[in-house]
Structure formats: C-alpha cells, structure tokens
Amino acid sequence: MIAECGHYALVLALALALVQGVVPFIGARRNDAALMGVGEGTATGQLVFIGAAFAALSWAYVVSDFSVLNVIQNSHSSKPLIYKLTGVWGNHEGSMLLWVLILAVFGAAVAVFGRNLPPVLKADVLAVQGWIGAAFLIFILFASNPFVRVAPAPFEGQDLNPLLQDPGLAVHPPLLYLGYVGFSIAFAFAVAALIEGRIDAAWARWVRPWTLGAWIFLTLGIAMGSYWAYYELGWGGFWFWDPVENASLMPWLAGTALLHSALVMEKREALKVWTVLLAILTFSFSLLGTFLVRSGVLTSVHAFAVDPLRGSFILVILALFVGGSLTLYAARASSLRQGGLFAPISREGALVLNNLLLTTAAATVFVGTLYPLALEALTGGKISVGAPFFNATFGPLAMALLIAVPFGPLLAWKRGDLFWAAQRLWFAAGAALLGGAGTWLYERGGPALAPLGFALGLFVLVGAFAELVERTRLFRIPLGDSLRRARGLPRAQWGSAFAHAGLGITLMGIVAATSWSAEQIEALKPGGTIAVAGKELTLDSIGPRHAENYVDLAARFTIREGGTVVGHVESAKRTFAARQMTTTEAGLVSFGPSQLYVSLGDVQDDGSIAVRVQWKSWVLLIWGGALFMAFGGVLSLADRRLRVGAPKRARNAIPVPAE
Amino acid sequence: MTRKGRRLVLIAVAGVVLASAVGLILNALNDTIVFFRAPTEIAEKPPQPGTRVRLGGLVKAGSVHRDGKTVTFVVTDGKSGVPVSYAGLLPDLFREGQGVVTEGSIQADGHLAADSVLAKHDETYMPKEVVDALKAQGRWKEGEQ
Numbered sequence: 015m016i017a018e019c020g021h022y023a024l025v026l027a028l029a030l031a032l033v034q035g036v037v038p039f040i041g042a043r044r045n046d047a048a049l050m051g052v053g054e055g056t057a058t059g060q061l062v063f064i065g066a067a068f069a070a071l072s073w074a075y076v077v078s079d080f081s082v083l084n085v086i087q088n089s090h091s092s093k094p095l096i097y098k099l100t101g102v103w104g105n106h107e108g109s110m111l112l113w114v115l116i117l118a119v120f121g122a123a124v125a126v127f128g129r130n131l132p133p134v135l136k137a138d139v140l141a142v143q144g145w146i147g148a149a150f151l152i153f154i155l156f157a158s159n160p161f162v163r164v165a166p167a168p169f170e171g172q173d174l175n176p177l178l179q180d181p182g183l184a185v186h187p188p189l190l191y192l193g194y195v196g197f198s199i200a201f202a203f204a205v206a207a208l209i210e211g212r213i214d215a216a217w218a219r220w221v222r223p224w225t226l227g228a229w230i231f232l233t234l235g236i237a238m239g240s241y242w243a244y245y246e247l248g249w250g251g252f253w254f255w256d257p258v259e260n261a262s263l264m265p266w267l268a269g270t271a272l273l274h275s276a277l278v279m280e281k282r283e284a285l286k287v288w289t290v291l292l293a294i295l296t297f298s299f300s301l302l303g304t305f306l307v308r309s310g311v312l313t314s315v316h317a318f319a320v321d322p323l324r325g326s327f328i329l330v331i332l333a334l335f336v337g338g339s340l341t342l343y344a345a346r347a348s349s350l351r352q353g354g355l356f357a358p359i360s361r362e363g364a365l366v367l368n369n370l371l372l373t374t375a376a377a378t379v380f381v382g383t384l385y386p387l388a389l390e391a392l393t394g395g396k397i398s399v400g401a402p403f404f405n406a407t408f409g410p411l412a413m414a415l416l417i418a419v420p421f422g423p424l425l426a427w428k429r430g431d432l433f434w435a436a437q438r439l440w441f442a443a444g445a446a447l448l449g450g451a452g453t454w455l456y457e458r459g460g461p462a463l464a465p466l467g468f469a470l471g472l473f474v475l476v477g478a479f480a481e482l483v484e485r486t487r488l489f490r491i492p493l494g495d496s497l498r499r500a501r502g503l504p505r506a507q508w509g510s511a512f513a514h515a516g517l518g519i520t521l522m523g524i525v526a527a528t529s530w531s532a533e534q535i536e537a538l539k540p541g542g543t544i545a546v547a548g549k550e551l552t553l554d555s556i557g558p559r560h561a562e563n564y565v566d567l568a569a570r571f572t573i574r575e576g577g578t579v580v581g582h583v584e585s586a587k588r589t590f591a592a593r594q595m596t597t598t599e600a601g602l603v604s605f606g607p608s609q610l611y612v613s614l615g616d617v618q619d620d621g622s623i624a625v626r627v628q629w630k631s632w633v634l635l636i637w638g639g640a641l642f643m644a645f646g647g648v649l650s651l652a653d654r655r656l657r658v659g660a661p662k663r664a665r666n667a668i669p670v671p672a673e
Numbered sequence: 674m675t676r677k678g679r680r681l682v683l684i685a686v687a688g689v690v691l692a693s694a695v696g697l698i699l700n701a702l703n704d705t706i707v708f709f710r711a712p713t714e715i716a717e718k719p720p721q722p723g724t725r726v727r728l729g730g731l732v733k734a735g736s737v738h739r740d741g742k743t744v745t746f747v748v749t750d751g752k753s754g755v756p757v758s759y760a761g762l763l764p765d766l767f768r769e770g771q772g773v774v775t776e777g778s779i780q781a782d783g784h785l786a787a788d789s790v791l792a793k794h795d796e797t798y799m800p801k802e803v804v805d806a807l808k809a810q811g812r813w814k815e816g817e818q
Contacts, residue, residue, distance in 0.1 A: 356679070366686075382698075385702070385706075395708065396708065397706045402701070403706060406704070587765075597765050598762075616763065
C-alpha cells in the first residue's frame with residue numbers, strides 16, 4: 015500500500031509540474047499576478063509529493079518489502095540499516111527519484127527565497143523548472159518506475175552491489191546531484207531572461223549565489239567520488255578519466271567559468287550574452303552527464319545493467335532541452351544589449367581568458383569522452399580514449415590557466431597593469447621556485463617536469479593570497495592595522511583567495527602522487543616482509559573475521575622504518591554472503607599528507623598471499639585542495655553582498671528570511 | 674581602446690586558444706588512442722609487436738596460471754584465444770569464464786603484456802565491447818549473462 019501511495023504521489027507531482035510549466039508562463043505573458051503566483055504553490059507542492067514518494071521508497075527499503083522489485087534487486091534483509099537507506103539511491107530508479115527530489119528542493123527554494131525577485135522573472139524561472147521536472151517525472155513513471163510490484167514476493171533480496179556498501183554512497187551521489195541539479199536554476203534564469211529579452215546586473219546577482227551553491231556541492235561531490243574510488247576499488251588511482259568522471263568534470267569546468275563570467279556581468283554589465291550561453295551550457299553538460307551515466311552507452315565503472323529504452327528517453331529529454339534552449343538563444347541573444355567597455359589587460363580581460371581556457375578545456379574533455387561513440391557510429395571502429403589523451407590535451411590548457419590564476423585578482427577593473435601585478439607576485443614566484451627545487455632534492459627521481467608542476471602549484475597557492483597581502487598592506491603598516499583591514503575585507507575576497515589556493519594545493523597533490531609514488535608486489539607468508547619507500551611491512555597474520563553480512567580475510571601488518579615500529583595496518587578481502595562477491599578493503603595509513611596503501615590479491619597455492627603496497631606521495635593534498643575550494647565557495651556565499659541579494663534598484667528592500 | 678579594437682583582441686585570443694586546443698586534440702588522437710580488438714581479429718590479422726591494443730573477451734576456463742607476481746591467462750571469444758600476461762593484482766571480479774577487458778602491448782611472440790586488467794564491477798554488467806566481440810562469434814545469447 016505504501017508503495018502505491020508513493021507511485022500516486024509521483025503522478026500528482028507530475029500533474030503539478032505540468033501546471034507549473036504552463037500557468038505561470040501564461041501569467042507572465044499577460045502580466046497577471048494571480049496566474050504568476052500559481053508557480054509558488056505548485057513548486058512547494060511538488061516538493062511535498064516527491065518527498066512523500068521518496069519516503070515511501072525509503073520505507074520499502076527499511077522494512078525490506080520484497081514485493082517491490084527495486085527492493086528485491088538492491089537490498090537484503092541482513093544489510094545494515096544505513097545501507098538499506100543509502101541503497102535507495104544506489105540503483106538506477108532510486109537515483110532518478112533522488113534527482114527529481116533535489117530538483118523539487120531547488121524549485122521550492124526559488125519559490126520561498128525568491129520573494130523579492132521581479133514577479134515576471136520568477137514566474138518564468140518556475141515555469142522552466144516545471145518543464146524540467148515534468149520531463150524527468152515522465153521518464154521515471156514510464157521508463158524507470160521504482161514502485162513496480164512483484165507477485166509472489168520472494169523471501170530474500172539480491173543485496174546491494176558490495177562496492178556500494180560503503181559510507182561513500184551516503185554522501186557522493188546526493189552531493190553530486192545537488193551540484194548537477196543546482197545548475198538547473200542558472201539554466202532556468204537564463205531561459206527566462208531570453209524569453210523576456212531583458213537582462214541586467216541584478217540578474218547576475220540573482221544567479222550567482224545559486225550557481226555558487228551548486229558549484230560547492232559539485233566540487234565536494236567530485237572530490238568525494240574520487241576519494242571513494244581511491245580507497246574502494248583497491249588499485250589506488252584517484253582519477254581514471256572514466257567517461258562518467260568526465261561527465262561530472264565538464265559541468266564543473268563550465269560552472270566554474272559561469273561563476274567568473276557572472277562576476278563580470280554583476281560588476282560591469284559586460285559579457286551578458288556569453289554568461290547566458292554558459293548558464294545554458296553548464297546545465298546541458300549536467301544533462302549530458304545524466305545521459306552518459308544512465309544510458310550505459312559508454313563502458314564505465316558506473317554503468318548499471320541497462321535497458322535501451324531508458325537511454326533513448328534521456329536522449330530525447332537532452333535534445334529537447336539543449337536544442338530548445340540553444341534555439342531560443344540563437345533567436346533572442348541579439349536582443350540583449352552589451353555593456354561596459356574594458357581594455358584587454360584588465361580584471362574583465364583576465365576573466366575572459368579564464369572563461370576561454372575553462373570552456374576549451376571542457377571541450378577537449380567532451381571530444382575525448384564522445385569521440386569513441388562518434389567513431390563507432392560512423393566507422394564501426396572501437397577505440398578507447400584514456401589518460402594519455404587527456405594528459406596531452408586537458409593538461410596544457412589547465413597549466414596555462416593555472417599560470418594565469420594568481421594574476422587575475424591583482425588586475426584592476428577596466429584597465430589593469432600587468433607589470434604591477436607581476437611585481438606583487440615576485441614573492442610567490444620565489445617561494446615556488448625554492449619549493450620546487452626543495453622537493454626535487456628531497457624526492458629525487460621522477461619525471462623532470464614534476465618539480466616544475468609542483469612549483470606551479472606552490473605559485474598558485476602562495477599567489478592566491480597576494481591580493482589579500484596587498485589589500486591589508488601586510489608588513490608595510492603595523493600588524494594590528496593589517497589585521498583590522500583583513501577583517502574589513504569582503505568575505506568574497508577571502509573566498510576567492512581560498513578557492514584559488516585550493517586549486518594550487520590540488521595540483522601539488524596530483525603532481526606529487528603521480529610522480530613520486532612507488533609500489534611493490536610480493537607474495538607473502540606470515541612473517542614475510544615487503545619494503546617500499548623506506549617503510550618495511552611485516553605480515554603478522556592472516557585470518558578470517560565475521561561480520562553481519564560479510565566475511566573478511568584480513569591480513570595484519572606491522573610497519574617499521576629503520577627498525578622502529580611506526581604503525582600498524584590491516585587490509586582485507588571482503589566476501590559478501592548474499593552475492594558471493596569479493597571486494598578489496600584496502601588498508602590505508604597516513605604519514606603526513608602521504609599514504610601507504612596496502613591491498614591484497616589472491617591466496618596462492620603454497621598458502622602465501624599476494625600483497626601490493628603503494629606509497630602515495632602527498633596524495634591527501636588532492637582532496638584537501640578540493641575542501642579548500644569548497645570552503646572558499648562557502649565564504650563567498652556568506653558575503654553580505656550576495657546574501658542580501660536584492661537588486662540595487664529596489665526602493666524599499668524587503669528583508670530576506672534569515673538563513 | 675575602441676569597441677572594435679577590443680573585439681579584435683578578444684577574437685584573436687580566442688582564436689589562438691581554440692587553434693591550440695584543436696592542435697592538441699588532433700595530435701593526441703594520432704598518438705594516444707588505443708583500438709579495441711577481439712581475440713579473433715588479433716588471430717586473423719596479428720598487429721605489429723609493440724602495438725598497444727585493448728583486448729576484450731572471456732577468461733578461458735582453466736587458463737589462469739600464477740607464477741610468483743605474474744599471472745597468465747587466455748582471453749577468448751569462443752573461436753580464438755590470445756594469451757595475456759599481467760604483473761599485478763587482478764581485480765576482485767576476475768574469474769575464469771567471465772568477461773574481462775585488458776590493455777597492453779603486443780609482444781614479439783604474439784602474447785599481450787597487459788598493464789591494466791578490468792573486470793566488471795557488478796555481476797549483472799558486461800562491458801559492451803565484450804558483448805559485441807561475443808556476438809560477432811555467435812556466442813552471445815540475449816538475457817544470458
């Protein structure tokens with residue numbers, strides 16, 4: 015009965031989405047306040063009904079209702095409660111339900127927090143949100159219904175894929191979807207602006223916090239996914255250039271570009287047409303990502319067993335929204351008037367360069383991801399485009415961008431002075447060169463480019479704070495005055511410094527982990543030792559260990575350095591009873607930002623076990639940098655200027671509800 | 674600078690960035706892509722030693738041998754088989770009779786020295802390339818996985 019209620023709630027939500035797509039839109043054309051107001055009610059209504067459907071599915075999982083097909087396929091009565099809950103979105107149908115739930119959350123947020131939006135803009139934005147919601151609800155109801163029943167119900171479920179029975183599943187998909195779907199707001203604003211044929215700085219001021227919020231979630235989601243793959247898949251890589259990873263990287267790159275171009279538009283009323291296009295492209299990349307992940311057209315870690323109907327269905331949605339919005343853009347973009355002038359060397363110019371490089375980088379990822387599909391469709395030839403391609407194309411573009419990053423914030427609006435900016439960066443450049451030379455002496459070996467890459471990361475990290483040093487006149491006036499100035503700086507300035515610094519940190523981590531890591535594989539018996547990067551691991555014991563729904567074959571090691579014990583680590587092969595499937599539970603020990611990564615292979619005929627020990631130099635910096643970026647985003651979001659968010663022209667500003 | 678001049682600079686910079694990206698992509702597509710081959714294709718038209726290929730098929734039952742750190746096995750599509758050697762830990766779902774995709778370079782004796790071995794991550798999922806290779810030999814039945 016609960017499942018039927020959930021199903022019915024989804025149908026009601028679809029009806030509301032259709033109303034939301036039509037009524038406020040007509041209201042906006044007729045300037046009818048009553049019709050435009052309908053959008054608010056339907057948006058909150060959608061959230062309520064989709065929330066109810068999601069709760070119903072979660073309930074079916076919690077009580078292990080094996081008359082629901084989705085629960086049979088992805089759950090098991092002996093599964094721990096947390097994985098029963100996260101298992102709700104650990105499958106195709108449930109994850110699509112999570113997708114529309116998050117869409118509904120954002121739609122309702124616009125309805126509730128957008129009280130001081132111009133009514134016509136708000137009605138149009140909600141209408142576009144309604145179309146997106148309706149499209150995906152139709153997809154769920156007709157091609158991926160999670161509430162399908164089975165009679166007779168089996169006694170036991172088939173369990174969730176063991177790789178997914180991990181806390182990572184609780185966080186990674188929701189964060190990623192908050193990012194993907196959050197960009198739908200920027201998209202809706204862009205389409206609404208095109209429909210109205212009017213756009214101004216206030217528009218950018220409205221779009222920026224939503225985009226920033228989505229960007230923070232996407233950054234965290236990607237980093238979380240990368241860390242999860244690193245420890246769970248057992249081979250210790252942090253990025254595979256897997257099509258699905260690329261699918262999340264493309265909206266991230268476009269979204270980052272959007273954040274920066276919206277800044278130009280807000281401050282200087284320039285780049286309007288381009289910003290609108292970026293908003294459309296960013297969400298298009300999100301939709302493309304959804305298509306790539308959910309259709310299974312590309313071989314990937316994330317592919318579920320697939321029904322071809324679903325792929326075609328999402329492809330139609332993709333074509334409708336991307337094609338429709340780009341057509342609208344082509345027809346209406348010329349009606350948006352261009353704004354302020356600026357010299358090529360200026361803050362605006364730097365942000366244009368940032369946009370150029372980011373979108374070009376996104377384009378190379380796009381080509382690399384879809385080229386195999388296109389080639390197979392055209393010639394039938396099957397190829398794989400892997401890391402070498404992306405290193406050769408994405409790499410140089412990213413390097414060019416990173417070199418430019420510290421300069422940008424030091425250039426003035428309208429007309430900047432490159433030489434002056436360069437003078438401010440002497441310290442950062444010096445620190446980078448010293449640091450690069452230092453690591454080269456310390457690490458020895460590795461590719462010749464590695465110390466340079468590491469130095470570039472340091473340059474970005476130190477250079478990120480150059481603007482703050484300048485603003486606070488640090489070391490030139492008494493420290494107390496500097497601190498007072500630092501407190502007075504807008505939070506957005508701190509935010510961008512932290513986000514840029516995070517970029518540098520991540521780069522340092524990537525360079526170090528790919529260049530100075532080491533690994534050893536050895537077949538060991540208890541008492542045997544294996545050495546890597548100056549650490550010696552002794553296998554103390556191997557033995558089984560039982561838990562709720564799996565059995566571990568656990569190996570315990572003692573780590574010694576120069577004869578003294580510096581730690582212990584345990585690594586396991588975990589066999590899940592329900593699916594008889596084995597996963598590698600890697601053992602990780604951190605030494606500062608570096609990690610030892612121990613994974614087990616098969617037991618050999620003579621009773622020894624294959625052990626692979628990897629030394630991952632500075633690897634934690636990769637995700638640490640992403641945390642910095644997200645923290646920068648949060649700081650920026652907390653800036654008063656964004657929080658007030660009210661357009662300047664509003665004569666009597668209506669107070670925004672406290673957050 | 675005039676509006677026109679500014680636009681020219683912008684177009685020039687965009688042109689340079691785009692041209693270099695296109696150059697990088699074309700260059701990389703020449704050097705870095707790897708062709709997928711089914712075992713029968715390799716048997717019928719052996720690639721030059723040193724060629725990098727991606728090979729997909731089923732792990733032939735009884736062909737897996739471990740010799741210290743190195744593992745050897747045969748990847749088959751039911752008609753022909755290609756011997757593969759791999760020094761590393763095999764993925765968790767690597768099993769005899771199951772689908773596998775390996776990548777590496779062809780050696781002078783015709784065997785593939787693999788540097789990566791991918792098995793599926795979900796037992797109901799079979800890599801598309803493997804399905805196609807098996808279909809080509811008529812060894813694939815819909816619904817049988």
